[in-house]
Amino acid sequence: MMRFRKQAEERCRKVLEKSGCGDAEITLETPPEDLGDLAFPCFSLAKRLRKAPQKIAEDLSADMEPSGLIERIEANGPYVNFFMDRSKLAEEVLRDVLEEGKGYGRLDKKNVRILLEHTSANPTGPLHVGRARNPIIGDTMARILRMAGYDVTSEFYLNDVGRQVVVLSYGVRELELDTEPERDKDDYRLVLHYQKANALMEEDPSVLDEINGMLYDLEHGNEETIRQVRSACERVLAAIMNTLDEINVKIDQFTWESKFIEEGQVEGVIETLKKSPLCKQEEEGAYALELDSYGIHGRDADFVFTRKDGTSLYTTRDLAYHLDKFGRCDIAINVLGEDQKLGQTQLAAALDIIGEERRPEWIFYAFVSLPEGRMSTRKGQVVYLDDLLDEAVDRALSEVKKRRGDISGERMTEIARSVGRGAVRFNIVRIQAEKQIVFKWEEALNFEGSSAPFIQYSHARACSILRKAEREGLDWKGYDPSCLSEKQELDLTKAIGMLPLIVEECAEGRKAHTMAQYAVELAIMFNQLYQFVSVLKAPERERKARLALVEASKICLGNVLGLLGIDAPEEM
RNA sequence: GGGCGUGUGGCCUAGUCUGGAUAUGGCACCGGCCUCCUAAGCCGGCGGUCAGGGGUUCGAAUCCCCUCGCGCCCGCCA
Structure with a gap:
């Protein structure tokens, strides 16, 4: 993803230099779905070039040649839209993730x-x-x-x-x-x-x-x-x-x-x-x-x-x-x-x-x-972290019991601890720091939608597929990324590819909540893949490629959970 | 009173720094999906004066000014 962005910037820079605007600032943004992967808005050039932004977009795009990770360049109204070569991206992303494993998402050492x-x-x-x-x-x-x-x-x-x-x-x-x-x-x-x-x-x-x-x-x-x-x-x-x-x-x-x-x-x-x-x-x-x-x-x-x-x-x-x-x-x-x-x-x-x-x-x-006002130990108007954790773990335990009759009580407790404690962390980190929070039990104990268990669940599902594959002697060795062509596969790949950019954004902006936001997006993408694309029952070529994608998803979800300080259980 | 922060569908929330295409996602609600890799899931629907007013701009949730609500601070406390 980083490379794609750089390549798009380069294209813009080159073409702008030709038209005498080499010093113009290049800000690329994310266009709405289906209009491309990155967009260059031409409004700011309208005055200098004394042309309508639509015309500028057309002229600029006509002058750009797609290459590298850029598959297509199109003018759409006042924007120049860049389309990624999804299969090349898949190739790069899967290779990077599978090679780097737990280190995927890590940026170069800064010595700072x-x-x-x-x-x-x-x-x-x-x-x-x-x-x-x-x-x-x-x-x-x-x-x-x-x-x-x-x-x-x-x-x-x-x-x-x-x-x-x-x-x-x-x-x-x-x-x-x-x-x-x-x-x-x-x-x-x-x-x-x-x-x-x-x-x-x-x-x-x-x-x-x-x-x-x-x-x-x-x-x-x-x-x-x-x-x-x-x-x-x-x-x-x-x-x-x-x-x-x-x-x-x-x-x-x-x-x-x-x-x-x-x-x-x-x-x-x-x-x-x-x-x-x-x-x-x-x-x-x-x-x-x-x-x-x-x-x-x-x-x-x-x-x-x-x-x-x-x-x-x-x-x-x-x-x-x-x-x-x-x-x-x-x-x-x-x-x-x-x-x-x-x-x-x-x-x-x-x-x-x-x-x-x-x-x-x-x-x-x-x-x-609290809904009744400021927390105060003196007035007994407090929720202690220990109590919240106990409550969350209890709640998680009863959920595990509901759906898993097949595992030991000890294992259930272990999972419940990971889930309950994760839910508490996530619920607090998901919100922008400077925004006030009114603590509500039902929100803190929410295990659906935008929550830690939702993300952990996606991870556990990925693990489950990989476990079954292993048991059946299937693996992703020799996978061919070019047979990933379903929308769910490509969207998920792109989401995985975003991690290094998200790490940079969160680190430089000193924003922890953005990582929580990303974790949810990633989990949604994985769940959609899970729903629409069968992995183990697919023909061999597809199966291998999808297994590689599931492995990459597991790694990425695991790394993101790690960044949030939340356990990534292999089953739930 | 002054300073700092915050205000986005019934509720929670992203986007605000760096203005750009149809405003993000979740909860709740309504309707669908388990003979098939874990339904803590997925699909569809309902729901918005981006607190209010003015301004700058081709274009404002985003920048500027005013007003209002909420939070925090204004100790020879920490």
Whole structure:
């Protein structure tokens, strides 16, 4: 597909040069069905050539010779339409896919290091569905970027410094639980300590004092406090990682926020910022930067970077973290909730003030809410990711039981886990990041149409055909791609051929949802083939070619599921 | 109040950056398809003032301006 596009561009370029428009921009688009595979619109040339676009299209197309992957070039109204040589395409696509296997879709190595920060949840309690958008988008992007040839490191930035974790640590040390945790897991257990400590802190000033004292100790290197806080955080983190593991989210590295205080980078940042002419000291003693000149206005313009006691604030430490990041990568990408936008704008301004030229990139996502409103642990208005996963796996298990009486209970459970967990991931990643999601159980547990099970099912069907073929001693060796001529065969081949282009598009646009979109398209194409074309019962030549196409479909579907972090079971 | 984002059939959603042919797909609903490779599937049908108004353009869901709805932010919290 990439080659086809390049060849079409070349044709246009050549002809345009002849007519004195060599510098014109060539944008090729996808025409409606049956009008071709790529189209060159001639509107923009109308003025320069002082001719009707229809006439231009005719003249240009008359001047182009089809060759390579281009079978036909036709003018249609104001467009020059390019038709692919479908059988040559089939030949190339099948050869590539069957040769490359799991590597199909992989782009050339770029030798560019990307540090992708995602998840970075506060280790104070269990992950809820709202927060789950971060690891899912982040992990999917990590997979896509790797496929696109980048060297990717995913990183979880852990807050073990702020007030929240001190409250957690205080609660764990001082308070006995009077209620049972919802699950026998440290994130559910410790969040109760955290909540109890929070409540106590509000009614008892001496507790608040003690917590403030711990916060001060923490920032000033008191080893015992640091140890206590870290240990509480680690327990919650381990439980969170347990949940993330359930949805195939892999984290390469953890960076603890306290590191930048201990090693002095935060102090360095503060000293540098204080020297800036934009720095001022507030009445109470805290330091701030006036960022009006950075396009930040009104109440947002003051970026306070120390407390009155001189201790650092979140964004100040984030600044030190970013300087550290830049030393370890070529591109830093942060996956963050949209509530972080202002802070990150201030961070970018502060980087400039420090004299750092580099900036991180951001993928911001909107929050997931419930039909009754914003998720809130306090109001009990939450859906925990663990509960959603359990529900999805249960639902999948009852579906498997309904249709598969022939396999062991163990195998059923295995399939149900893959299906249920995949459904959850897909349901969240399918939607554009900046769009808000209202979580609805019936949507999250939808196993039809645009869903993970739909895609997994296509993959399982392909596997099933290949399994039967093997059992009957049939294979695709010596297949002849030129006998693929049915519409379903050619459309599917084209869809498979798109994968490298989709990988590039998703990687460069930092868009994970486009991959989900593509997965659905691919599955639809395969299901149509399955419906209309018989493989095993076809005459030998057709059978071999179709088996090769089914094998390629299986590989492509499997690779796409892999990019989405969704299991690809061989049977369902 | 200010800033950022978002608004597409009853519901969810793609396309918006980079304007182009008949606006993508799903759910729900209606009607068909399992003696044949898994019906978590396939085929057909119904359903649209692309939030509203103005502008730019040969051409606007897409760009610009205004208005409205929704979300997020505007802590010496993280």
